[in-house]
Amino acid sequence: MNKGKLNYRLVIFFLAIIFxxxxxMPTFLQTEKGAKISLGLDLQGxxxxxxxxxxxxxxxxxxxxxxxxxxxxxxxxxxxxxxxKVTKDSVKFVLVDPDEEKxxxxxxKKIPGLEIKKDGLNYTINLTPLEIEATKxxxxxxxxxxIRNRLDQFGLAEPNVxxxxxxxxxxxxxxxxxxxxxxxxxxxxxxxAHLQLMAIDEQRSDRAxxxxxxxxxxxxxxxxxxxxVPSKKHIVKEVPILDGSMLTDAKVGFDRMNQPVINFxxxxxxxxxxxxxxxxxxxxxxxxVLDNKVYSAPVIRERIGGGSGQISGGFxxxxxxxxxxxxxxxxxxxxxxxxEKRSVGPSLGADSIKASMIALALGFVLVVxxxxxxxxxxxxxxxxALIVNLFIVLAVMALFGATLTLPGMAxxxxxxxMAVDANVIINERIRELFRQGVSIQKAIEKxxxxxxxxxxxxxxxxxxxxxxxxxxxxxxxxxxxxTMSIGILASMLTAILGTHxxxxxxxxxxxxxxxxSLWFGIKGEAK
Amino acid sequence: MQIFxxxxxxxxxxxxxxxxxxxxxxxxxSYVMIxxxxxxxxxxxxxxxxxxxxxxGKAPIxxxxxxxxxxxxxxxxxxxxxxxxxxxxxxFMSSSDSVKEDLGDKVAKLLKGTGNFEIRRVDIVxxxxxxxxxxxxxxxxxxxxxxxxVYITFRFEWRFAIAxxxxxxxxxxxAIGAIILFKVDVNLDxxxxxxxxxxxxxxxxxxxxxxxxxxxRESKSNDLFEIINSSISKxxxxxxxxxxxxFFVILTLWAFGGEIIHGFGLTxxxxxxxxxxxxxxxxxxxxKWLNFSVEEFKKKExxxxxxxxEKEKMRAQxxxxxx
Numbered sequence: 001m002n003k004g005k006l007n008y009r010l011v012i013f014f015l016a017i018i019f020x021x022x023x024x025m026p027t028f029l030q031t032e033k034g035a036k037i038s039l040g041l042d043l044q045g046x047x048x049x050x051x052x053x054x055x056x057x058x059x060x061x062x063x064x065x066x067x068x069x070x071x072x073x074x075x076x077x078x079x080x081x082x083x084x085k086v087t088k089d090s091v092k093f094v095l096v097d098p099d100e101e102k103x104x105x106x107x108x109k110k111i112p113g114l115e116i117k118k119d120g121l122n123y124t125i126n127l128t129p130l131e132i133e134a135t136k137x138x139x140x141x142x143x144x145x146x147i148r149n150r151l152d153q154f155g156l157a158e159p160n161v162x163x164x165x166x167x168x169x170x171x172x173x174x175x176x177x178x179x180x181x182x183x184x185x186x187x188x189x190x191x192x193a194h195l196q197l198m199a200i201d202e203q204r205s206d207r208a209x210x211x212x213x214x215x216x217x218x219x220x221x222x223x224x225x226x227x228x229v230p231s232k233k234h235i236v237k238e239v240p241i242l243d244g245s246m247l248t249d250a251k252v253g254f255d256r257m258n259q260p261v262i263n264f265x266x267x268x269x270x271x272x273x274x275x276x277x278x279x280x281x282x283x284x285x286x287x288x289v290l291d292n293k294v295y296s297a298p299v300i301r302e303r304i305g306g307g308s309g310q311i312s313g314g315f316x317x318x319x320x321x322x323x324x325x326x327x328x329x330x331x332x333x334x335x336x337x338x339x340e341k342r343s344v345g346p347s348l349g350a351d352s353i354k355a356s357m358i359a360l361a362l363g364f365v366l367v368v369x370x371x372x373x374x375x376x377x378x379x380x381x382x383x384x385a386l387i388v389n390l391f392i393v394l395a396v397m398a399l400f401g402a403t404l405t406l407p408g409m410a411x412x413x414x415x416x417x418m419a420v421d422a423n424v425i426i427n428e429r430i431r432e433l434f435r436q437g438v439s440i441q442k443a444i445e446k447x448x449x450x451x452x453x454x455x456x457x458x459x460x461x462x463x464x465x466x467x468x469x470x471x472x473x474x475x476x477x478x479x480x481x482x483t484m485s486i487g488i489l490a491s492m493l494t495a496i497l498g499t500h501x502x503x504x505x506x507x508x509x510x511x512x513x514x515x516x517s518l519w520f521g522i523k524g525e526a527k
Numbered sequence: 528m529q530i531f532x533x534x535x536x537x538x539x540x541x542x543x544x545x546x547x548x549x550x551x552x553x554x555x556x557s558y559v560m561i562x563x564x565x566x567x568x569x570x571x572x573x574x575x576x577x578x579x580x581x582x583x584g585k586a587p588i589x590x591x592x593x594x595x596x597x598x599x600x601x602x603x604x605x606x607x608x609x610x611x612x613x614x615x616x617x618x619f620m621s622s623s624d625s626v627k628e629d630l631g632d633k634v635a636k637l638l639k640g641t642g643n644f645e646i647r648r649v650d651i652v653x654x655x656x657x658x659x660x661x662x663x664x665x666x667x668x669x670x671x672x673x674x675x676x677v678y679i680t681f682r683f684e685w686r687f688a689i690a691x692x693x694x695x696x697x698x699x700x701x702a703i704g705a706i707i708l709f710k711v712d713v714n715l716d717x718x719x720x721x722x723x724x725x726x727x728x729x730x731x732x733x734x735x736x737x738x739x740x741x742x743x744r745e746s747k748s749n750d751l752f753e754i755i756n757s758s759i760s761k762x763x764x765x766x767x768x769x770x771x772x773x774f775f776v777i778l779t780l781w782a783f784g785g786e787i788i789h790g791f792g793l794t795x796x797x798x799x800x801x802x803x804x805x806x807x808x809x810x811x812x813x814x815k816w817l818n819f820s821v822e823e824f825k826k827k828e829x830x831x832x833x834x835x836x837e838k839e840k841m842r843a844q845x846x847x848x849x850x
Contacts, residue, residue, distance in 0.1 A: 042787075050656065051626065179646060183632065190626035337624040341651040343631070348579065348647040355785030362783060363776035370772060374528045407719055410791060413780055414723060417773035418730075421765075424772075425734065428765045431529075454737035457682055461733060462726035464678060465671045469722050472667035473715075474660065480719050521528050 009501030013388070016493055020391030027398050035398045038174075040405030040479065043353050045346030046174035047182055051143075051189075051336040053167055058139030058334035059089060059132060061194075066111060066125065067091045067239045072273065073107050084220055086238060095121040136167075139334040144169055147336075149329035150188050154322075156181075168339065177346055184322065192291045192335055193326035195244035195264070197274065197309070198224075198236040200285040200297055208235040227293040227313045234294045236287050241277050243331070246270030250327035252320045253310075260320035261312040264327060271307025279303035290323070356409045363413055364390075367420055375427050376521040381502050382423035385494040389419045392490040393483060400482075407480035415487025418462065422495035426451040431522050440511050444503050448496070455496060463488050530767065536760045539807060540752040540815070546808040550697060553801075557704025566703070569712035570618065570650060572664070574657035578617045578634045579609060579648035586615045587641050594637050601634070610786030614647075622651045664718045671722065675729055683736060684824070686817040691732045694810035698728040698801045705797040711790040720791045724798035727773070731766060731806035738762045739811070744828060749821045755811045763807075770803040 026034030041048050067086050070093065074081050080096040095104060098121060108116055113131030117124040127135065144163050151159035157175035164170040171189065176182050201221045204211070208223060216223050216235060226232035250264040266274055278286070278300050287297045288311055295313040315323065368386065371379035393412060397404065430447035438446065463485060470481035503510075516522050570577050580586070588606055595601045595617065604619040623630055631649035638644060652660075672692060679688040702724055711717060738758035746754055777799060781792025 049626070052624075179632070179635070183629065186629065187627050336626055338626045338651065339624070339653045340656045341629075341649065343649045345645065345647040347581075347645070352785055352787060355783060356780075356788065359780045359782075359784040359788075363779040366775050366779065367772050370775075374768070406787060407716060407791075410716075410719075410780065410784075410788065413776055414727075414773075417769070417776050420772050421730070421769040424765050424768050428762075428768075432761070450741075453741075454734050457679075457733045457737060458730040461675050461678060461729045464674045465722055465726035465729075468667055468671035468674060469719065472663045472670065473719075474663070477715050477719050484723075523529075 005505070007501055007504045009497050010505050011501075013494070013498035013501045016392060016498065017388050020388055020395045023395030023398055024391050027394060035401060037394060037398045038401070038403045039349075039353070040403045040408065041172060041174055041342065041349075042344055042406045043349050043404065044174055045177070045344045045349035046172065047176045047185065048173075048340075048342040049171040049186075049189075049338060050164065050340035051147075051169040051171060052339045053140045053143050053169065054335045054337060055136035055139050055167065056334075058135055059127065061333060062127065062135050063087075063089060063091055064239065065243070065245075066114070068242075069111065070107075071239045074104075076276070077103065079103065084239065085217070089126060091123075091125040093123050095123065140167055140169070142330070142333050143336060146330050146332055147171065147189050150191075150325055151185070153325045153329065154185060154188055156185065169336065176343075182343060184318065188322050188326060190336060191322070191326045192332050193244065193323070193329070194291050194331045195247065195311075195327060196240040196289040197242050198240045198287045198289050199277070199281065200287050201235050201237055202284050204235055205285075208233040211235070224287070224289060224292055224294050227290070227295045234287055234297060236289070236294070240289075241286075242266070242270050242273050244327060245331070246273070247327060247330075250324045252317070252324050255310070255312055259312065260315045260317045261310050262315075262320055262324050262327065263308065263310050266307035266309070268307075271305065274307055274309075275303055275305045352406055356406060360409060360413055364416060367416060371420065371423070374521055376517065377519045378423075378427050378430070378521065381499050382420065382427070382495070384502070385423065385491075385498045386416065386419050388498060389415065389487065389490050389494040392494065393486050396486045396490070397483065402482055403479065404483075405479040407477060408483045411480040411483030412487060414484060415491065418459070418488060419491035419495045421458070422451075422455045422491055423499060425455055426496075426499070427520065431520060434516060434520065434522060440514070441507060444500075444507070448500050452496070455492075459488050459492060530764065536757050537763070538756055539759050540756050540812060543808060543812045546804075547812065550805070550809055553701050553704070554697060557700045557707075560704050560707040561700075564707050566707060566713045567710060568661075569714035569717075570622075570652045570657065571714040572657050572661040573620070574622055574652050574654035575618065575620045576622050576630050576652075577648070577650045578631050578646060579614065580617065580634075580638070581614045581645050581647050582641075583613070583643040585612045586644075588615060590641050591615065591617075591638060594641060595634070598633070598637055601637070614786075622653050624653055660715065664715075667718070667722060668725070671725060675725075679729075679733070679736075683740060684819075686814055686819045687736050687740075689817060690810050690813035691729055691736065693813050694732050694805045695725060695728050697805050697809050698724060698798060701801045702794055702798045706790075706794055709793060711793060714790070716788070716791045717794055720794035720798070724795060724802065727795075727798065728802035728805065731770070731802050732810045734765065735759055735762050735806050735811060739814075743821060743824050749825075751815055751819060751821050754821065755814070759807055759811060766803060766806065770799055774799050 023035070025031070027036045030036070064086055067084060070091065071084060079100045082094045082096055084093040085091070095101060101121065108114060108125070113128050113134070115126040115128050117126070140163065144161055147169065148159070148161040151161060151173065156173055159175070160170070160172040162170045173185055176185060201219070204219060204221060211223065213223055217238070220238050221235050222238045224234050224236055226234060246267050246269055248265050248267045250262055253261050253263045255261045281300050282302060283300065285297045285299050287294045288309065289295070290311060295311050311323070368383045371382050373379070375382065390412070393415060426447055429451045430443050433443035433446055466481045466485040466488065470478055470485070473481055510519050513519070586608070588608070591606055595604050595606065600621055601619050604617050606615055606617050608614070609616045617634060629649065630651060631646050635646055672695065676688050676692055679691055699721060702721065706713065706717060735758060738761055739755060742754045742758050746757070748754060774796065777792055777795045780788060781796060784792060
């Protein structure tokens with residue numbers, strides 16, 4: 001007769017228990033170290049957003065910056081051009097002096113990705129299709145980077161910003177607790193933070209209220225609102241002197257009236273352009289424009305070297321700090337738009353945890369009790385496997401750094417059902433063999449053998465469904481598919497291998513007692 | 528404890544006609560619902576906004592309706608109780624793509640003066656995302672059915688695959704009928720429930736088919752009805768037990784899991800009942816209609832067995848160096 005001894009199945013099962021308990025402990029005890037399962041936004045509260053990027057805007061601003069370079073070059077080299085105009089996707093101008101054609105062409109050649117059409121001295125400059133693709137791609141990546149930088153500096157716990165698919169950005173902010181905080185975070189994300197230093201068109205400044213935007217465009221001008229007094233208007237040159245891309249730093253400071261302001265510093269190139277411009281335009285006004293609003297328009301008294309400036313505009317301290325963060329992290333090349341948003345208040349998350357925990361625990365206890373009542377000790381063995389299964393699911397989730405969501409919890413509940421099913425099938429097969437009068441050892445071995453094909457086929461089809469669900473699902477559905485898949489795989493280890501090992505270990509005892517009612521919950525005595 | 532005697536063989540096939548009629552009636556009723564009323568798509572698939580509001584005390588729904596209606600944007604908003612009288616959800620079809628301005632805040636502003644409340648959840652799904660999610664959902668359904676079809680054909684036989692898919696379509700159709708009947712909002716969680724049901728329903732059918740396959744190999748009888756009856760009877764205990772345990776687990780989820788998981792639980796509860804029923808009364812009779820022949824199956828199996836033995840022989844000879 002076989003002595004109760006260790007067998008390879010039992011050893012594997014033990015290792016599985018150690019693995020399961022070991023790696024799920026950090027989650028249970030919430031230790032400092034070790035991989036833990038984090039709660040999804042639906043359980044802990046927070047903000048989830050899926051953003052789209054308006055990449056067409058990036059093309060527009062690229063075109064504008066090309067116009068800026070042309071203007072800077074021609075101004076500095078005393079080349080006279082006329083009608084420098086920016087459209088949705090092109091820059092147009094007329095060269096006045098034909099002798100300068102070579103100079104202009106050489107300069108344009110240095111800017112990569114341009115498609116230059118010439119009709120005599122009429123220039124039309126477009127971006128090549130390749131350059132357009134690259135600009136869009138860059139705008140998306142830049143938006144991800146910029147939003148990530150801004151949120152990192154905003155001071156919330158564990159912000160997650162990631163590119164999703166071809167042109168979407170996923171933003172997850174678990175740390176948000178109040179509506180006001182959410183509002184600030186959303187404004188910070190959406191802020192273009194597009195700083196421009198622009199020249200006021202002094203010749204036409206008195207017509208700011210009478211001209212239409214269309215007319216202004218004819219002169220290469222644009223009419224902008226004042227930031228403090230929205231009814232006040234400024235007329236400025238459309239092509240900016242320089243923009244925020246030449247910024248190195250932005251900090252909150254206080255002016256003489258003790259009002260919060262933002263002090264910014266320009267890089268070397270920006271300082272030079274700024275210095276040159278101010279030297280040539282003493283007596284004219286310079287507009288400091290943030291996101292198409294004029295914050296101030298001081299008169300230039302002398303050449304400004306050193307490359308620093310100030311934005312004042314009646315900010316609150318919070319606002320000034322957010323603007324500074326946005327300027328430091330850089331401008332969004334293209335504005336973002338909201339595609340999907342889910343925000344869950346922390347109290348709702350807590351309620352959800354409580355409710356699903358109660359449901360999970362209750363369902364679990366129900367199954368455990370039922371198995372013992374119906375199958376006796378065989379039921380206890382199945383329950384042990386079930387509990388280990390639960391630990392393994394949690395351990396694997398922790399190792400993968402998975403997040404537990406509400407649907408994920410539902411997935412765990414369903415795994416409980418599947419894991420029990422395997423043991424029900426096995427136990428029914430064993431009982432069947434007992435009825436045929438087979439010996440205990442043979443009944444157990446043959447029972448597992450007979451049950452195997454059904455369990456495998458059933459588990460594999462469910463696993464197939466779970467994999468497809470993962471492939472096509474998004475966010476929460478993925479969580480559901482993940483917990484279910486891990487659960488199914490773990491149940492093969494615990495419910496099939498684990499319980500088999502236990503039976504093999506206990507076999508001598510079962511054979512000694514021969515009490516089928518106690519061991520397997522059926523009447524009669526085994527041979 | 529023991530509920531079903533495994534020694535008894537019940538005559539399921541002989542009594543399949545009334546059950547068949549029941550199935551046909553249920554499926555027809557479901558399709559009438561699907562085509563007349565249609566699925567009640569929630570914001571995940573239709574796009575739109577859901578705002579969940581909790582009041583201190585009972586929510587003044589009538590007053591809320593008046594206040595909300597002040598803004599034309601929310602003209603078609605529906606306000607319904609959510610789980611308790613204190614809590615309501617406001618649903619409307621419009622969504623906004625502005626990151627800065629929030630529809631939740633707008634609602635909160637409109638609701639000012641209706642009492643002490645807290646905005647607990649704001650879900651906004653743009654129309655484009657909703658369409659994408661719907662497409663993906665349908666793809667998920669189709670692809671998983673195809674994958675399973677291939678797997679079962681490989682493991683069993685094509686008639687088994689067809690029969691299990693018919694049983695599956697039967698279950699899902701009736702579950703969808705129930706979703707419409709109980710006015711459940713179809714969101715991502717319902718899709719997950721339907722896909723779970725898909726796995727579960729197949730599970731049940733496969734356990735019975737597995738037994739039929741086994742009986743086909745071992746039984747001396749060539750009578751398909753007899754084999755099916757005996758197989759279903761022998762697995763009946765398992766079928767009922769597993770269904771009951773799963774049913775109770777889902778029941779607790781449905782009863783205690785909170786309002787958010789309600790639709791999910793309900794779909795699965797209906798699905799488990801129908802899935803159990805169909806694996807007994809629907810899947811197996813279909814084998815007969817598809818002209819499944821026991822003799823042919825046995826011949827094929829015998830041929831397979833012969834080939835296997837031949838191969839083994841050859842391998843043995845090869846290993847011994849005879850060939």
